[in-house]
Amino acid sequence: MEWRLLLTKFNDAFTNMAIDEAILIHRSKDKVPSTIRLYGWLPPAVSIGYFQSLEDEVNLKKCNEFGVDYIRRITGGGAVFHDKEVTYSCVVPINNPLMPTDILGSYKKICAGLVKGLSHLGIESSFVPLNDIISNNKKISGNAQTRKFHTILQHGTILIDTDVDKMFSLLKVPSEKLRDKMIKHVKERVTSINAILGREVDFDNVCNALARGFKEEFDVDLIKGELTESELKLAEKIAKERYKNREWNHKR
DSSP states (O other), X not given: OEEEEEEEEXXXXXXXHHHXXXXXXXXXXXXXXXXXXXXXXXXOEEEEOTTSOHHHHBOHHHHHHHTOEEEEOSSOSOOEEESSEEEEEEEEETTOTTSOSSHHHHHHHHHHHHHHHHHTTTOOOEEETTTEEEETTEEEEEEEEEEETTXXXXXXXXXXXXXXXXXXXXXXXXXXHHHHHHHHHHHHHBOOHHHHHTSOOOHHHXXXXXXXXXXXXXXXXXXXXXXXXXXXHHHHHHIIIIITOHHHHTOO
């Protein structure tokens, strides 16, 4: 079985989320193969979960000051600061024989590809339900999923490095006292590839390791490809009509 591998490098938040959604729609219509996509964010961005309030979660003034995008995802979960990381998306039909049909099972299966990918970097890690991956008892990956048109879209982050202080300057916290406690807590509970290995690891090297992990976990031929012209056109349309739209991002 052949799946498609997309290495789309760095895009802004609106393009990144629109591409994931365009792949989901095309896969649901059987126009493209099941797809693993690996990408980064330029400029950095804060994304919030579908059910969150942008005004409640994000310091928009600080984002504008630092040149950081902000956007609402179509998946659930909490606010995420996307900077020094590799983000992946996995798009596959719900009835794919390689994928458990239940939500927890599908999370576990997809995250197993990440765990195997990290092992190729020399990092031991494990899946923790519902949607985290930990290494040395610290979180290194968070993941979110949506199911539309009988198709699964799961995406998530693998942290290459972290800047917790900058992250909390972009997120809203009720008080400075609570902010200090939260920063201390996150620094104790979150880790990254660079922190574990004690050296800087290149973005492309992480992508290659993760692609290898997905290939092994799903036992598929992962063929490097490109977005189709139709996907690109749809992504441009979705970005304009949804992700760049104030009504979407501020809807709650």
